[in-house]
Amino acid sequence: MASKFNIQKEFKAVSEKYDAQRRHLIPCFNDFYTIPLELSEEIKDVKKVLDVGAGTGLMSAFFYEKYPAASFTLVDLSEDMLTKAKERFQQQENFEYIIADFSTADLGKSTYDLIVSGLAIHHLEHALKKELFSKIYKALKPGGWFINADQVEGGTKEADDIYRGNWKKKVENSPLTTEAKQSAYKRIQLDIMAPLNDQLSWLRQAGFRQANCYYQYFNFVVFAGKK
DSSP: OOOHHHHHHHHHHHTTTHHHHHHHHOTTHHHHHHHHHHHHTTSSOOOEEEEETOTTSHHHHHHHHHOTTSEEEEEESOHHHHHHHHHHTTTOSSEEEEESOTTTSOOOSSOEEEEEEESOGGGSOHHHHHHHHHHHHHHEEEEEEEEEEEEOBOSSHHHHHHHHHHHHHHHHTSSOOHHHHHHHHHHGGGOOOOBHHHHHHHHHHHTOEEEEEEEEETTEEEEEEEO
16 A cells, blocks of 8 residues: 555645545546446445545445435544544434544454445555455445445556546646646555456455446446445
């Protein structure tokens, strides 16, 4: 994993403005956050949700609107980001927060109907991604789903150059300040993206069925698997 200190430092600096910037940093924002909701309809009854690398709780906010009676557990390394999540859901009693490195934290066994993650797992070294997928599989109840909205590396250098070039062009043409753009470029240096096909293979190795990509816009993808 990229240095924990560096990750905490970078996301502490941006926590106040993170959600507002996301619509400009994710060109496919609406699809990226709503397609996971549609996928979750494959689950018969969503009662317990785990958000891995929850940050400010943006992904959980979408799912809470869909499943207001469910219990939510948000885990993240950054205390500052989780503080924002607590502020977002301060009136809700069905939320709990865990400040922890989700790559090494104990996620439990057969606990959750749905485990989600948004723009978090690409910070892990590939070996830790594989381990996390196995832990997520164990933490799901039978029939549960893991849905990951994340960024991936291109399968070839040429594809990866296209992915990154497209994203940078969109950011440059956005209304973000120069400071915000430079901050985003600095944060992506902490990314350790893996090709989509590799990650689907790792899900299958962990035991997931129906491990597939359900949406892709250049390097922004939504992929998932069922236990």
